[in-house]
Amino acid sequence: MKILVTVKRVPDPNATIKVKPDGSGIVTDNLKYVVNPFDEIAIEEALRIKEKGGGAEVVLASIGAKESAEQLRTGLAMGADRAILVLADQPLDSLGTARIFEKLAKDEQADLVLMGKQAIDDDCNQTGQMLAALLGWPQATFASKAEALDSDAEKQGLPGVVLSGKSAKVLREVDGGLETLEIGLPAVVTVDLRLNTPRYASLPGIMKARKKELKEVPVASLGLDVAPRVKIHKLAPPPARQAGRKVASVEELVQVLHTEAKVI
């Protein structure tokens, strides 16, 4: 059993993001980068599947500049077995990204690809779906968990994506609640926020990670067409929030809601 987990280097969600004055991108000076939070959940899920038995190998894959090795080392320190970094400096859209992961999933003969439902930098929510389509594999998106995260199952670290033989049982979040799917392997599963709480990398884990294999592959060597079909024309910050206003009494609040906000 081999589980391929995708790991994207993204700006820290707690950092204040500033858009460049010409709208061509974001200001990256002194910006802290982290593992995409949804990918961290995917790594945790893969490790839980592995720890439940059956001898799974957890292989991480990232696409980007050399610096992405930092995020792969974080995943290796959490407990993944080895990592692949596809070196690509050029901009990629979701389809180009999915094509690269398609090649890796085939070359690695992965049984399961675990991915975040979206990357928090471009928020596309489509790479997993595109990958499943390119591979012709079943997919389950938004994997979540029936129990609250403080449940006994979560405290015991049990996986939410359960593999048995050649199939996987996946709980997924839908607007009205949770849906249970059974899909054949190999498959692509994208994970949502409430699937698990990722572990911290321990100090021994960080030491061990330094010796684990991290293979670098130039994107040109894969022989793929990854020219973007999607062009970003401009980024713009959201409008500044209006200042709040204090009212003196409930009567005044009702009056304002009625005459100005017109909501009652």
Ligand SMILES: Cc1cc2nc3c(=O)[nH]c(=O)nc-3n(C[C@H](O)[C@H](O)[C@H](O)COP(=O)(O)OP(=O)(O)OC[C@H]3O[C@@H](n4cnc5c(N)ncnc54)[C@H](O)[C@@H]3O)c2cc1C
């Ligand atoms: C757990 C959860 C959390 C969410 N949180 C948010 C949130 O925070 N903010 C937010 O804005 N939204 C949220 N949503 C809504 C979510 O973003 C939308 O459901 C999603 O964008 C739609 O994408 P999809 O791939 O599910 O749609 P699809 O099912 O792929 O449908 C997309 C479109 O395809 C077309 N289509 C699909 N099937 C057919 C058909 N049979 N015939 C004709 N046309 C069809 C329709 O035009 C449809 O609108 C959430 C949804 C879920 C399930």
